[in-house]
Amino acid sequence: MKIVVLVKEVPDMESKFKIIGDAKIDESQIAFKMNDFDEYAVEAALQLKEKFGGEVVILSSGPERVTKEVRQAFAMGADWGIHVSDPQIDEGDNYVVAGALVKAIESVGGVDLVLTGVQAEDDQAGLTGVFAADMLNFAHCTNVVKIEVGGDQKALTINRELEGGLNEVLEMAMPAVLTIQSGINQPRYPTLPGIMKAKKKRLDLKKAADLGISALGEAGSKTKFHKMYFPVSEHKAEIIQGDAKAAAKTLVDKLRNEAKVI
């Protein structure tokens, strides 16, 4: 089974965010990591490979630093990868990025499954997997919490998470794109030998021109970014000052005598 996993690098959300010119975040202040949901996708792919054989290919688009997350997936056990690196792709919207990833998937050839997270923690759009499926003309399913592969390795039985603790159990044919929801598995930690091996694994670098990508940058995008800003809340909490001890004491007092809830 040939599986491609789409992995995105995102800021650690506990980083100190600073916005430059209403247009972008100051990346010098940010620690980056693998998108949580994608980590579950990598693990899901590795488990399928362990059962059915084949290979797991990691695909990521972004600047040089995203190779760190690709190597992390290698250290978990993935076989090789493609780093799509072109500022003109990074400047595009979800449509441009999905188009570029699709070209890279097609360059791999004979892919049975494409897995990725349900959404990226930074953009929170949940579009890449669905776009990729449509562009590849693959079937797809989002919010996947269970994957079973049929005996002939051509059919899937999938649990799709629904609201209120429900799951829709459905059958579909491969090739397919699945967007993976957190909790489907417990992602493994890279081992020391894994980390050593990861350094030597094949990582192909592809530019837009190598992949024949035509929709690029802002011009190729279907959406236009206006601005970004910190949300202003009308219901901001009353922040209780003081060290932990003093603040806790004031809080308990307020809960008893002001809010009267305990």
Added chain:
Amino acid sequence: MARILVIAEQRNGKLSEATLELCKAAKEIASGLGATPAAAVFFKDDSLAKEVANYIPEVFAVVDGKLGAYDADYYAQAVKAVVEGQDVKGVLIPHSYDGVDYAGKAALAIGAGIVSNCNKATVEGGAVVFTRNTYNGKIQEQKSVKTDKFVATFEKGAYDKEAAGGAGSVTAVAVSLGDSRRKIKEVIATMAGSVDISQAKVIVSGGRGTKEKDKYNDVIVNLAKKLGGEYAASRPVVDAGWTDAARQVGQSGKTVAPVLYVAAGISGAIQHVAGMKGSQCIVAINKDPEAPIFNIATYGIVGDLFEVIPAMMEALG
């Protein structure tokens, strides 16, 4: 006149609340653009289309035996057919489990740009500008589409529910649906556990910031006991197996509205907040002063929960 079209959503023949919220959104956006609000209802008969006509002046009913339950391929085909036949400018879809599953596909099918997971739309100079949450709720951004038509998905609660009372028209639209590559076998309930936290008056809820199972038990469970309430968790805590799925609060867990909800080491992601924002008094304990949970809390303490909670225990006596 061009139309702003809501795609209705149903499960087991019951309309979702998000559908009624989008009826309100469609009216607002349409009035700003000089367009007319409408809805499309895909179902096995026209009963739901008639129901939606109580909320919006014009309803297109696509009736087909294949549309009894939601399906991605059928929905994308049906959206394309209605949009192309009925002079539709904008398509509004709930950012729900089903909506996320097909909205991107529908946008590609009609050649439209899509802005997903929006919480607001305003009309500025004849264009719709969408506001959306990014970076786990820490930053908002505004986007628009460059295409002639647009698709937008909206967070639950972005708009109030439209009230019933209108008497809209229902027009049947014939669509010849092709194939679907998915087949639903069944829908099952998965939330294990017998505890019902939704009845508790006090809930102490721990997030990823509680670090590990033993520490979660140590601080969260103990404080809950001290306050005579229930303990609960955000999704990562359940994913990691530190507590039962039945104690998860949020979009994919329980909806709770206790008198007191203490959120410790929880950032306040929209999917979590969806399950607890109706609480009477919310206390947030988080070491990150910019955590979005402070935007909805009553009281906040910026600090290390492993220092604050023991100090609370002591103060409670």
